[in-house]
Amino acid sequence: MGRKQDVAEVRRLLAESRLVTLTGVGGVGKTRLALRAAAELRRAFPDGVWFVELGGLNDPDLVVHTVLESLGVHDDTVRRHRTVLVEHLRDRQVLVVLDNCEHVVGAIADLVDGLLRGVPGLRVLATSRERLGVDGEHLWQVAPLPRDPALDLFAERAAAVEPGFAITAANHAAVSQICALLGGIPLAIELAAVRLRVLTLDHLLSRLDDTFRVLGDGRRGGDPRHQTLQAAVDWSFHLCTRAEQVLWARASVFSGTFDLEAAERVCSGESVDTHEVMRSLAGLVDKSVVVAEQHPSGTRFRLLEPLRQYGLDKLRSAGCEQVLRERHRDHYIEWARRREEEWFGPAQPRIFALTHLENANLRSALDFCFSAAGDHCVHLAGTLWFYWAGCGMLGEGRHWLDRALQTSATGPVRAKALWVNGYVATLQGDIATSVRMLDECRDYARTAGDESALAYATHRLACTHLVGDDLDLADELFEEARRRYRSLGAVNSHTMLAGIELAISAIFRRDFATAERLCVEAKAVGEEHGELWAQAYAIYVLALCAWASGDLARADALGRDCLRIKRTFHDLLGIVLGMEVLAWIAASQGNARRAATLLGATSEIWRSVGYPMFGSRYFGTPHGECESAVVTALGEAEFRVAFRHGMDLELEDALAFAIGEEPAVPEPVEPPTPLTRREQQVADLIAGGMSNKEIAARLVIARRTAEGHVERILQKLGFTSRAQIATWVTERRT
Numbered sequence: 236m237g238r239k240q241d242v243a244e245v246r247r248l249l250a251e252s253r254l255v256t257l258t259g260v261g262g263v264g265k266t267r268l269a270l271r272a273a274a275e276l277r278r279a280f281p282d283g284v285w286f287v288e289l290g291g292l293n294d295p296d297l298v299v300h301t302v303l304e305s306l307g308v309h310d311d312t313v314r315r316h317r318t319v320l321v322e323h324l325r326d327r328q329v330l331v332v333l334d335n336c337e338h339v340v341g342a343i344a345d346l347v348d349g350l351l352r353g354v355p356g357l358r359v360l361a362t363s364r365e366r367l368g369v370d371g372e373h374l375w376q377v378a379p380l381p382r383d384p385a386l387d388l389f390a391e392r393a394a395a396v397e398p399g400f401a402i403t404a405a406n407h408a409a410v411s412q413i414c415a416l417l418g419g420i421p422l423a424i425e426l427a428a429v430r431l432r433v434l435t436l437d438h439l440l441s442r443l444d445d446t447f448r449v450l451g452d453g454r455r456g457g458d459p460r461h462q463t464l465q466a467a468v469d470w471s472f473h474l475c476t477r478a479e480q481v482l483w484a485r486a487s488v489f490s491g492t493f494d495l496e497a498a499e500r501v502c503s504g505e506s507v508d509t510h511e512v513m514r515s516l517a518g519l520v521d522k523s524v525v526v527a528e529q530h531p532s533g534t535r536f537r538l539l540e541p542l543r544q545y546g547l548d549k550l551r552s553a554g555c556e557q558v559l560r561e562r563h564r565d566h567y568i569e570w571a572r573r574r575e576e577e578w579f580g581p582a583q584p585r586i587f588a589l590t591h592l593e594n595a596n597l598r599s600a601l602d603f604c605f606s607a608a609g610d611h612c613v614h615l616a617g618t619l620w621f622y623w624a625g626c627g628m629l630g631e632g633r634h635w636l637d638r639a640l641q642t643s644a645t646g647p648v649r650a651k652a653l654w655v656n657g658y659v660a661t662l663q664g665d666i667a668t669s670v671r672m673l674d675e676c677r678d679y680a681r682t683a684g685d686e687s688a689l690a691y692a693t694h695r696l697a698c699t700h701l702v703g704d705d706l707d708l709a710d711e712l713f714e715e716a717r718r719r720y721r722s723l724g725a726v727n728s729h730t731m732l733a734g735i736e737l738a739i740s741a742i743f744r745r746d747f748a749t750a751e752r753l754c755v756e757a758k759a760v761g762e763e764h765g766e767l768w769a770q771a772y773a774i775y776v777l778a779l780c781a782w783a784s785g786d787l788a789r790a791d792a793l794g795r796d797c798l799r800i801k802r803t804f805h806d807l808l809g810i811v812l813g814m815e816v817l818a819w820i821a822a823s824q825g826n827a828r829r830a831a832t833l834l835g836a837t838s839e840i841w842r843s844v845g846y847p848m849f850g851s852r853y854f855g856t857p858h859g860e861c862e863s864a865v866v867t868a869l870g871e872a873e874f875r876v877a878f879r880h881g882m883d884l885e886l887e888d889a890l891a892f893a894i895g896e897e898p899a900v901p902e903p904v905e906p907p908t909p910l911t912r913r914e915q916q917v918a919d920l921i922a923g924g925m926s927n928k929e930i931a932a933r934l935v936i937a938r939r940t941a942e943g944h945v946e947r948i949l950q951k952l953g954f955t956s957r958a959q960i961a962t963w964v965t966e967r968r969t
Contacts, residue, residue, distance in 0.1 A: 261541030262422025290335035291490030295342035311629035379419030392428035423467030487546030491595030581765030664845030690719035835881020
């Protein structure tokens with residue numbers, strides 16, 4: 236509201252500079268301005284505009300991971316996350332909005348500097364209370380709202396709580412005085428406007444005027460706008476009930492959103508009854524201090540970032556931060572324990588969604604664990620195995636587990652972290668590190684008589700030998716693990732997987748009857764308990780058995796069923812394995828173009844998972860045979876067209892194609908030198924009237940200057956020789 240000139244200026248700056256930082260005090264509207272500018276720039280960035288929220292992030296080491304997550308990029312390998320991000324963005328034209336950078340400004344500055352150097356088509360719009368300090372950064376100071384837009388904002392927010400409110404000749408002067416008193420700061424105006432629920436306009440003006448005079452005493456120096464916002468928030472705080480003030484301060488330990496149960500468990504106690512929390516929370520929502528958000532799982536709450544920081548200051552000044560941080564940590568340790576117990580059952584999809592919603596709080600709890608005494612960090616990191624391994628969060632899981640294992644923790648809690656991290660490392664393809672951790676766990680377990688740790692570590696060690704093609708040792712360890720599980724009376728997703736993975740070994744031995752028997756047994760256990768995640772792997776192996784036996788229709792149906800389940804959990808390993816088997820089935824059905832497209836899609840996903848087919852001879856042989864058959868059927872040129880189409884598909888589009896939710900790709904017409912997606916975008920820009928020099932620059936960015944089809948594009952612009960093309964390219968590069 237009232238930011239048209241600001242939006243236009245930010246757009247102009249982004250056309251000239253690759254990094255624009257919006258600065259200003261909290262509550263002045265930096266985020267809203269960034270969002271408005273980004274929305275208007277969508278068409279200028281063919282590969283998207285992406286928003287990254289950093290306000291609740293405390294660990295600088297997770298900055299790159301958070302950006303990857305926000306961009307929808309999942310990489311479960313052991314590659315450096317920055318390398319993955321640069322590779323993902325390198326040939327793209329994107330705008331990335333980094334919001335609330337001041338908490339981790341050093342890490343953000345380092346990342347942005349590297350990205351701008353390595354990604355020619357990237358523009359960055361940041362919001363921060365301080366500059367990033369990166370070469371080429373252009374600052375835009377976000378000013379308070381001018382008078383008329385400030386009046387409009389007040390009227391809009393007031394009408395939301397006092398239906399029918401409008402600015403008239405009679406109240407214009409009073410509203411103008413209020414907005415002037417609040418310095419035109421949007422957050423301050425909103426906090427004041429909602430008070431019309433209980434105050435008349437004249438009373439509101441009088442109280443603001445009196446309160447600002449009192450609160451302003453002693454405040455000298457600094458940014459006057461910061462003093463104004465501080466006074467406005469102080470005023471809003473003092474108008475809250477004592478219970479609401481306490482909850483405001485205590486709720487500041489949450490990161491991102493939180494639910495009522497969390498608020499009651501963390502914020503009650505010491506004169507605050509549990510039932511009072513809900514009443515106070517409702518009061519803070521009414522006063523626009525807390526925002527209520529509706530999610531499929533229910534209502535969740537969020538403190539606006541400037542108000543969260545204010546509450547945290549109150550908590551610290553009262554000497555209560557440590558106690559509340561401990562309660563927050565203990566709540567999420569218990570939360571994770573309950574989710575781990577519920578994982579083996581029908582609640583799996585809900586747990587997946589809930590854990591994503593709680594991700595910021597889990598990070599905050601883990602981060603605090605490392606600053607406090609005890610084994611809490613190791614315990615929580617190990618308990619969350621279902622999130623790291625089951626929900627496509629291998630990279631972040633490895634980050635926390637590696638940190639946990641660097642502590643002095645011993646005993647069962649360390650043993651669990653060892654086998655969980657060994658499991659995660661195996662899925663990432665880091666086999667040598669996995670074996671070291673699992674061997675340490677097994678040595679401890681034998682010495683300590685920890686039968687549970689010995690069973691799980693033995694199981695995970697068997698997996699390393701399975702992907703390492705040592706089937707004899709893998710089988711021996713799988714059988715040992717299954718015996719140990721039975722002696723413990725354990726029935727869960729892990730025990731299901733032990734049978735399923737033994738079945739994969741049986742397939743490699745071409746013992747399809749044993750493989751099918753093992754998977755039918757595992758699938759039955761999953762169906763009995765409502766478990767889906769591990770059951771999908773059983774369905775995958777059954778699809779392999781059906782394919783090997785020539786029952787292609789059944790194999791195809793099973794492969795699609797596997798993918799439908801794995802999509803629910805965003806389990807990239809399960810997704811890529813399911814797509815692989817569907818490609819092999821399509822080739823056997825004579826649908827070579829579908830097979831080639833699926834192979835192209837899997838080639839992209841494998842880069843995010845680890846080594847294609849784990850680098851295993853047994854896993855890789857059917858893949859190679861499928862590709863050879865498809866190339867023979869289509870010919871090299873047509874194969875490349877379909878393969879490239881699969882590579883260009885986004886993950887959701889690839890899943891839809893594989894499952895059959897989209898029509899088959901149309902047959903190509905004369906595809907000898909097809910354009911890639913990037914080159915097609917350049918061709919579209921030609922039609923849009925870009926200059927020859929601009930087109931040449933885009934082609935350099937596209938990294939296709941040596942290919943004949945680039946020459947075709949430039950020839951349409953009037954270039955008549957390779958020498959002329961090279962001149963434009965050289966000019967742009969220099």
